[in-house]
Amino acid sequence: MPAGIASASLYLERFSDLLDRTAGEPSWLRQRRERAMERFLSMGVPTARNEEYKYTDLSALAGGERLLGLQQPGLAAIPPAYVGDDAKAVWFGEGLAVAGFAQAGVRVMSLREALLAEPSLLEEHLGTIAVPDQHALCALNTAFFPEAAVVMVEPGTLAKEPVHLMFGDGMGGRHPRVLIVAGRSSSVRIVETYSGAGSFWRNAVTEIRATANARVEHCRAQFESTNAYHTGVLQGLQDRDSYIGSFSFSFGAKVARNDIGTRLDGTGCECSLDGLYAVRDSQHVDHHTAIDHAAAHCNSHQLYKGVLDGNTRGVFNGKIFVRRDAQKTDAVQSNKNLLLSDKAEVNTKPQLEIDANDVRCTHGATIGQLDATAAFYLRSRGISAADARNMLTYAFAADALDRVRVKPVRHHFKSLLLARFAREDG
């Protein structure tokens, strides 16, 4: 449904301001922004009438006035830089600040820097991996992102230290944008964290290009205020023999919607799209994944786990496309949910479209409660009911958390998870 008149005129006004502010941008980028703006205006903010948003109605974000009413991310403290002393933390303000980043073979640049240093790489990738044509929110980000974090990994570089991109405290604005290009046979780990207090809407887009034999391990953690709306797109494009690992840790926000996908475009590719969502009270969290098997001999794995308490709702929709030429595809998808309350609800759906005939695709989904027998077993050894519950909750999530490749991040997630569902009352 197209954007309404009030919001359309508001968006246009803002877009016109943006074009003034970014007058120095190359024409290809302005064209991409203009086209994205058009696409957004014709599609509008998705509502529940759109099948892809059946359970996640974003119409609250549609009205122009409401949009203006939503503030920028507030001024709460940034979570401590827990990625570890070795990690290179990069903060993104409105104008993008790079905090002491130096790692051989890895460059983290602002949009302006990247346009100067790598104009052709940028033109090739920025806005071509996450394509805005069919995705209103991606279009909106593409039209409006004021800045971008551009991570370039030189061919052959094996980056030892993870790169930490922090978006908190008004950083990165309402439409954070990240582009990661991993050169041939390079390897890099990247952690993006999104935080902020108050009520706001953040609409982030990350694009990842893994060129031949490259390896990108990406982790996206969102712990925004429970008054915030978070919409995020992560899209990968993979050349032959490359690997993209994505981990989505969705912990905060009133409503969070993540669209995560990758296209396996050359033979011998592999991807893991994993995640853990842990919500309580009346939070809503939605993951839509899409893996596009476009070439033969590629493997994809997905493990998404959810822990839901209170009145929450979780949504998982996992699409797997296997194109005609993608023979010998091996795709595994699993979504498992633990409900800690009778009022929590989950909608989970695999969606497989298979056009090749020699493939293996498996999927499974479970929705369950804590195992009362196991809880009794733990209690019969002297462990309190509350501790037994915590242990089992953590145990449920543990195999998903094991897929977070940066150890301090994994430990941080674990402690957040345990603190979130701890109950002293037993």
Added chain:
Amino acid sequence: MLQIRNLRVSVDGQKILRGVNLDIQPGSLHAIMGPNGSGKSTLASILAGRDGYEIEAGSITYHGQDLLEMDPEIRAREGIFLAFQYPVEVPGVTTMYFMREALNAVRKHRGKEELSAGDFLRLARQKIKPLGMEAGMLKRAVNEGFSGGEKKRSEIFQMSMLEPTLGILDETDSGLDIDALQVVADGVNALRSPDRAFVVITHYQRLLNHIVPDYVHVLGDGRIVRSGDKTLALELERRGYSWIVPASGQAAAAGA
């Protein structure tokens, strides 16, 4: 130490225990035998505090306290340990972590200092060795992928770590080969002491060659229909249960 008086229990409206009386003194070892469905495991579960049973009448007093009012974890901290007939697999929780949490909860309750990680590991390694298990088992998830024998040995390991006052073994011998049975029996015998009592529930007399009971009770149709010393177990082995427990319907009038 423990007094069970006229305990009547039902599950989903079906009467399982129909008036059990039992007194257990410190230092004693009681074997409870009986045919399938006689209520042996129900009795064990009730002692440990499992949900899902309706106590229709009777009482259980443990060290002068009303046991039935205690939560399972309090019973454990007060010294009751149940070795499960079917130990539960807990994926994602290592035995090491689980046992340390349990031991420290128990120690805290008993007014002892919590054990440091190093002291705990030393103790665990020392306790696990005689059970013929590798210390590597501590790093595995609780009972996950364990063989039947490993699970039972793990129960004995846990018991030796927590040093209960009253150890209850629910068919710990079932399905064990003779070597594993010996290991389990040695583990139990090593724990026997004048202030510690055991209730050993078993279907087979064989275990009682290795763990010698002071008393043998026969549970039939929800009641203790006969009590004796270890010779009673031998007699049961020879003659079966039918001479004291009717095949169906009512319990034998002859109680002990």
